[in-house]
Amino acid sequence: TRRFLTIKSASVSPMAEDNEGTVKQQLSKLFETSLRMTIPDEPDLEPLVVKCTGKFGDYQCNNAMSCWAKVKGKKTEFKGPPSIGQAIAKNLPESEMIESCSIAGPGFVNVVLPNQWIAKSIQKMLERGIGIWAPKLPVSRAVVDFSSPNIAKEMHVGHLRSTIIGDTIARMLEYSNVEVLRRNHVGDWGTQFGMLIEYMFEKFPDWENAGEQAIGDLQAFYKASKLKFDADPVFKEKAQQAVVLLQGGNEKYRKAWSTICEISRKEFHQVYERLGISLEEKGESFYNPYIPKVLEGLSNQGLIVESEGARVIVIEGKQIPLIVVKSDGGYNYASTDLTALWYRLNEEKAEWIVYVTDVGQKLHFEMFFTAAKLAGWLPADEKLYPKTSHVDFGLVLGDDKKRFRTRSSEVVRLVDLLDEAKTRCKAELVERGKALEWTAEELEQIAEAIGYGAVKYADLKNNRSTNYTFSFDQMLNDKGNTAVYLQYAHARICSIIRKSGKDIEELKNTGTIVLGLPEERSLGLHLLQFAEVVEEACLSLLPNVLCEYLYNLSEHFTRFYAECKVNGTPEETSRLLLCEATAVVMRQCFHLLGIVPVYKI
Numbered sequence: 001t002r003r004f005l006t007i008k009s010a011s012v013s014p015m016a017e018d019n020e021g022t023v024k025q026q027l028s029k030l031f032e033t034s035l036r037m038t039i040p041d042e043p044d045l046e047p048l049v050v051k052c053t054g055k056f057g058d059y060q061c062n063n064a065m066s067c068w069a070k071v072k073g074k075k076t077e078f079k080g081p082p083s084i085g086q087a088i089a090k091n092l093p094e095s096e097m098i099e100s101c102s103i104a105g106p107g108f109v110n111v112v113l114p115n116q117w118i119a120k121s122i123q124k125m126l127e128r129g130i131g132i133w134a135p136k137l138p139v140s141r142a143v144v145d146f147s148s149p150n151i152a153k154e155m156h157v158g159h160l161r162s163t164i165i166g167d168t169i170a171r172m173l174e175y176s177n178v179e180v181l182r183r184n185h186v187g188d189w190g191t192q193f194g195m196l197i198e199y200m201f202e203k204f205p206d207w208e209n210a211g212e213q214a215i216g217d218l219q220a221f222y223k224a225s226k227l228k229f230d231a232d233p234v235f236k237e238k239a240q241q242a243v244v245l246l247q248g249g250n251e252k253y254r255k256a257w258s259t260i261c262e263i264s265r266k267e268f269h270q271v272y273e274r275l276g277i278s279l280e281e282k283g284e285s286f287y288n289p290y291i292p293k294v295l296e297g298l299s300n301q302g303l304i305v306e307s308e309g310a311r312v313i314v315i316e317g318k319q320i321p322l323i324v325v326k327s328d329g330g331y332n333y334a335s336t337d338l339t340a341l342w343y344r345l346n347e348e349k350a351e352w353i354v355y356v357t358d359v360g361q362k363l364h365f366e367m368f369f370t371a372a373k374l375a376g377w378l379p380a381d382e383k384l385y386p387k388t389s390h391v392d393f394g395l396v397l398g399d400d401k402k403r404f405r406t407r408s409s410e411v412v413r414l415v416d417l418l419d420e421a422k423t424r425c426k427a428e429l430v431e432r433g434k435a436l437e438w439t440a441e442e443l444e445q446i447a448e449a450i451g452y453g454a455v456k457y458a459d460l461k462n463n464r465s466t467n468y469t470f471s472f473d474q475m476l477n478d479k480g481n482t483a484v485y486l487q488y489a490h491a492r493i494c495s496i497i498r499k500s501g502k503d504i505e506e507l508k509n510t511g512t513i514v515l516g517l518p519e520e521r522s523l524g525l526h527l528l529q530f531a532e533v534v535e536e537a538c539l540s541l542l543p544n545v546l547c548e549y550l551y552n553l554s555e556h557f558t559r560f561y562a563e564c565k566v567n568g569t570p571e572e573t574s575r576l577l578l579c580e581a582t583a584v585v586m587r588q589c590f591h592l593l594g595i596v597p598v599y600k601i
């Protein structure tokens, strides 16, 4: 039997000894000590520490109520939650991260962090790099299965969402020192290949020499072959035979298959390259040879039964079973996914396997995750690892609130979308006279960074499970919660630093941050909360949490800059360092969101 791990320290990074954990974790440790002293009979109490919403503190500990529920009725010195709260505060160990404590309502313990401690933590980050703020996660290796388009079929907007969301999740985990296997689970093994191959043989007898060039537009080719498949019974018969030959390993058919795959692959790569996305293809076909053994194992466990000629796994509470061998003896999407999961757990030793697809596939994932639990591959308790997660997302809608399509009611081609975003940005920059100010290369690069970044951010800022409306006008607006606005905010900070004429690297070593005014302090505190926000975004697999943080950061900065003059004041050094820290954190957010920052606009 497999031992399930509960918690495991993340792999050691070069910065590991500098990384003291998030503010929340550090406070939780202190409160844990206090709770042991306050309620010695309950040694397993988990500290409940959260950010304060009110203005009585920065963080609060919410344990008093539940502690009272435990000691009430027993012999106790406490009269109620408030007195427990008082004791928790009193028993807190001495620490330089606590300025003061107060008790509110039914025993909430509010903590105020010292300005100096906040300032010192930010300075430490500036000296040693943003890596010291990486959250520590309970896994060391994960698979993120994302993008995953289907060969010869359109790579549509849904795949764009999967690509963008999956890449961000992978980046956030990588930043947290998790080794991420970025997997492109392309659909390269369906029955459609029979018809595609036969059609290629017919249309391009010389395919072996001219295959890729001759086919050209694979989508059109797909359509034409489908037409023939539906209309011509002799062709249909041949196509079905072709599937058998292909799956049986016939050399000529394998070669034809890989010719077709190669065309799609080149198309996909254009999109990945533009978006700066790296991922490794392990398509459905890769797992095919492993399927029989995996199913045999499940069969031996008594999990697979016969149903109407098919072989299935019965899932309690579901109307239909999970089909793993079709009645014609062929394998399907589920047999491949079960096998891929087996491979990822046993061969790749992944502890967390994350799948990014549209919400329409929810049932499929629920079903085979449950099957894996039945088989004992995964623990039933979802707090334990190894674990699987389905990261689902909603539809992309057009202006008419219907599924996003182009005028010809065709699916939108991704490359065209990206082109348009860039073209519009470039036009805007040219209008603002940048073509005269910058080199042609700069203009290209900046238009690209802003345009592609805007497309990504417009997607990521929404809670992924909801549908969102695709609108160039909205996403390219330089006001409101858009990447364009954020790029401006970042570029402005860079220009403040540049205009000071100071060497910021030197200031990092010689200067000190002093958080005098309230706007300086709240900016500082927000900066410090970066680590726990990334942690939350990772654990909940919600990139919008990070977007919200980034947007709020720019708002904090705006308030700071409105109140605090930077250049030419006695506080200049401190404030420049605060500007630099904001820019560093903003850039790290951009990086995690897959957005290339620009330093001038």
Ligand code: ARG
Residues within 6 Å of the ligand: 145, 147, 148, 149, 150, 185, 186, 187, 337, 340, 355, 356, 357
């Ligand atoms: N190719 C599938 C599609 O386009 C997505 C595959 C997702 N990954 C997986 N392991 N099922 O819908």
